[in-house]
Amino acid sequence: MSAEHSRPGSRLDPWIDAYADRAVGMRASEIRALFAVASRPEVVSLAGGMPYVDALPLDTLADTVARLIRDRGPAALQYGSGQGDVILREQILDVMGDVGVVAHPDDVVVTTGSQMALDLVVRVFCNPGDVVLVESPSYVGALGIFQAYECDVVHVPMDEQGLVPEALSETIERLRRDGRTIKMIYTIPSFHNPAGITQSAQRRKEVLDVALRENLLILEDDPYALLGFDGVVPRAIRADDADQVVYLGSFSKTLASGLRVGWAVAPHGVREKLVLAAEAAVLCPSNFTQGVVSEFLATQPWREQVDSFRDIYRDRRDALLGSLDTHMPPGTSWTRPAGGFYSWLTLPEGLDATAMLPRAVSALVAYVPGTGFYVDGQGRQNLRLSYCFPDPDRIREGVRRLAGVMEAELEISSTFGTGAALHSPEGSATPGPDLA
Amino acid sequence: MSAEHSRPGSRLDPWIDAYADRAVGMRASEIRALFAVASRPEVVSLAGGMPYVDALPLDTLADTVARLIRDRGPAALQYGSGQGDVILREQILDVMGDVGVVAHPDDVVVTTGSQMALDLVVRVFCNPGDVVLVESPSYVGALGIFQAYECDVVHVPMDEQGLVPEALSETIERLRRDGRTIKMIYTIPSFHNPAGITQSAQRRKEVLDVALRENLLILEDDPYALLGFDGVVPRAIRADDADQVVYLGSFSKTLASGLRVGWAVAPHGVREKLVLAAEAAVLCPSNFTQGVVSEFLATQPWREQVDSFRDIYRDRRDALLGSLDTHMPPGTSWTRPAGGFYSWLTLPEGLDATAMLPRAVSALVAYVPGTGFYVDGQGRQNLRLSYCFPDPDRIREGVRRLAGVMEAELEISSTFGTGAALHSPEGSATPGPDLA
Numbered sequence: 102m103s104a105e106h107s108r109p110g111s112r113l114d115p116w117i118d119a120y121a122d123r124a125v126g127m128r129a130s131e132i133r134a135l136f137a138v139a140s141r142p143e144v145v146s147l148a149g150g151m152p153y154v155d156a157l158p159l160d161t162l163a164d165t166v167a168r169l170i171r172d173r174g175p176a177a178l179q180y181g182s183g184q185g186d187v188i189l190r191e192q193i194l195d196v197m198g199d200v201g202v203v204a205h206p207d208d209v210v211v212t213t214g215s216q217m218a219l220d221l222v223v224r225v226f227c228n229p230g231d232v233v234l235v236e237s238p239s240y241v242g243a244l245g246i247f248q249a250y251e252c253d254v255v256h257v258p259m260d261e262q263g264l265v266p267e268a269l270s271e272t273i274e275r276l277r278r279d280g281r282t283i284k285m286i287y288t289i290p291s292f293h294n295p296a297g298i299t300q301s302a303q304r305r306k307e308v309l310d311v312a313l314r315e316n317l318l319i320l321e322d323d324p325y326a327l328l329g330f331d332g333v334v335p336r337a338i339r340a341d342d343a344d345q346v347v348y349l350g351s352f353s354k355t356l357a358s359g360l361r362v363g364w365a366v367a368p369h370g371v372r373e374k375l376v377l378a379a380e381a382a383v384l385c386p387s388n389f390t391q392g393v394v395s396e397f398l399a400t401q402p403w404r405e406q407v408d409s410f411r412d413i414y415r416d417r418r419d420a421l422l423g424s425l426d427t428h429m430p431p432g433t434s435w436t437r438p439a440g441g442f443y444s445w446l447t448l449p450e451g452l453d454a455t456a457m458l459p460r461a462v463s464a465l466v467a468y469v470p471g472t473g474f475y476v477d478g479q480g481r482q483n484l485r486l487s488y489c490f491p492d493p494d495r496i497r498e499g500v501r502r503l504a505g506v507m508e509a510e511l512e513i514s515s516t517f518g519t520g521a522a523l524h525s526p527e528g529s530a531t532p533g534p535d536l537a
Numbered sequence: 538m539s540a541e542h543s544r545p546g547s548r549l550d551p552w553i554d555a556y557a558d559r560a561v562g563m564r565a566s567e568i569r570a571l572f573a574v575a576s577r578p579e580v581v582s583l584a585g586g587m588p589y590v591d592a593l594p595l596d597t598l599a600d601t602v603a604r605l606i607r608d609r610g611p612a613a614l615q616y617g618s619g620q621g622d623v624i625l626r627e628q629i630l631d632v633m634g635d636v637g638v639v640a641h642p643d644d645v646v647v648t649t650g651s652q653m654a655l656d657l658v659v660r661v662f663c664n665p666g667d668v669v670l671v672e673s674p675s676y677v678g679a680l681g682i683f684q685a686y687e688c689d690v691v692h693v694p695m696d697e698q699g700l701v702p703e704a705l706s707e708t709i710e711r712l713r714r715d716g717r718t719i720k721m722i723y724t725i726p727s728f729h730n731p732a733g734i735t736q737s738a739q740r741r742k743e744v745l746d747v748a749l750r751e752n753l754l755i756l757e758d759d760p761y762a763l764l765g766f767d768g769v770v771p772r773a774i775r776a777d778d779a780d781q782v783v784y785l786g787s788f789s790k791t792l793a794s795g796l797r798v799g800w801a802v803a804p805h806g807v808r809e810k811l812v813l814a815a816e817a818a819v820l821c822p823s824n825f826t827q828g829v830v831s832e833f834l835a836t837q838p839w840r841e842q843v844d845s846f847r848d849i850y851r852d853r854r855d856a857l858l859g860s861l862d863t864h865m866p867p868g869t870s871w872t873r874p875a876g877g878f879y880s881w882l883t884l885p886e887g888l889d890a891t892a893m894l895p896r897a898v899s900a901l902v903a904y905v906p907g908t909g910f911y912v913d914g915q916g917r918q919n920l921r922l923s924y925c926f927p928d929p930d931r932i933r934e935g936v937r938r939l940a941g942v943m944e945a946e947l948e949i950s951s952t953f954g955t956g957a958a959l960h961s962p963e964g965s966a967t968p969g970p971d972l973a
Binding site for chain 1: 549550551552553555556557558559560563564565585587588590591593595596598599600602603604606607610611612613614615616617649650652653656660661662663664667678681682684685720754780789793794795796797804805806807809810813814816817818819820821822823824825826828829
């Protein structure tokens, strides 16, 4: 390594030839810099999937945590089990009762957010070149993990009921005919991120039937299940088959994302591998944040807290849909989520969500362009709108601003023809926590 | 998958053929079951590397955390930066001042314990089959990570000054002659786990010189640096070269392991990759536990807390060494650590630490057999003794019990000849948080 490589401010990386193959594709998304701008308070961000933790009862939580430290500090501040605290694992069974999952505490692995559970599942199952089937579109953070393990991600179409079973079967057949090894079907059946769609009970059964017939693991990512606005909690796919499904849950959306406490429920052999992989990766999840969750669940009316979040997000969903109905130009369509955080919007012909983003940010509104939710360049005409964090008035103002930007773009497009918009930059799938 | 595979209680794993290559070697250590027994209160455990967090001022900490939630709850409970909180990264620079590391907050990546920083570095650098050079013995948790990424771990001899530079050079030359790709030198220069050895300043310079000459990255793992018993903090290798070294630090041993807050300091290009890998793995470290550390550093006399831990561990080190001097049979030797948590003991000829462990646990004392700290079957005559957690009287009692077991073993060995001990089982390198 020569000295000139290491002079201050040099962007040359002397280690460039030393990285692993898997690191070559790790690049910061070009839209990242824009999101730094978009985090300024004057911008209405419909981009990030940040839960509205401001609604938590802070005094109560402060007392809860202080009590945890005073009563059980030496345990809460110590290393713990690689699989997670056994009391919390029992409480998680109770939480999962709502989605119909019946399991044993031994089946549960607590992780540093369910993102880490996802990472561990892929680590345990996927060789470079293995195929993972995902919805179209799919969660940007999952795509980032699949790519980090050099998987080939293949998108399967969705309709208004979610993943299309016939398309799933055909995709599997085609890939296997080509000699490909498929490792799993990754699905977000309830209040999908980013599509805002929920699989019906019948659809879930059909997807499970395909998985059983083709002997493929289902990786069921279910962080939003308790946040359905009509009060119905969709039954998990895992509730109907304990052997074919790894189920992922999270306290990020029902309590606090900053604690980073999620979990996986897995068949016996898989669970053993996940624990060993978790121990290699982090030794153990934080006993302290697990203790905070556990103490909260044990001593506070946590279901009321979830109810209160649900009411907040329902109001915000209503504000979003109402203002979209009012302001969006003709040719625009969007999903009408029955829960969760997101609506998926399709722009009128001639508009490109990635190319439009800088203009939107200039007009003080931000969203996530659709291309981030695909690995294959799809999604230019789509964008994800999150209604979880801004209050209803801000959401309405954000939609007004977005509509203004779209109108201006459409005018350019109709004057100079489709394609007059700037060519959109490549949007890599690197997630960034603000896009979760 | 047939139904008989999934019947309750079956140990057959229907997914056995679906795992990634990297998961094939993931097996629970056979000594693991023993450690479950060893965690019973009547057993003196000289096995685990658990810091004595019981010495923390719990009331103060409870107040600190309650204040964090009341004053900055919405931020502390929210998703944060993938790189970690910028205020904490500035405070980490202050902490690292003691080991001579000068850096910019941008150079720091906060992780879920420094174990995760280690995982990320290997993820970013190592393809399957790449060589990692490690000390002989080396940290069991690092070996677990290297194996999880299918690296070839090659041990380099240590002497009483640590890693031997001549042996390091020769090993590099030999491996390169064989066409091998070496990715890094992994070293724990201060108060080594498990060897209890500290590299002198001259030795560090020599190791760095080899790395510079051979253009190899040094991965410097430094969680114990502030816990030197004579009050001198060894200067980090990273203090003398910012480009050749990735430095890992941790609050697990100086504040609380249960918070899982560690960090890496890396050259610019490497740091960018680490942040992207971290975002894929966990989105972001816990804002909440980072906030706890940050608030503690900002408002409490944290250096006094470290001083107090240092005094506690010095007393325990003295108790261990004093009772080893008194009770160990002839032919036994051990290192005399100047800081940290561990002494490395070499048994008299004819004794096998792994084979002896069940008898030790029956005699109500536990240790970690030496084989866990090697990937190549070395270490049968060695064991690691941790003095960090039990109080001095318990340590003395534990050493008395251990000496009794050794005397009994030696008698069998002298009566029936060397090798009369049970053949020791294979000890896999899977760490387990209790062995950290």
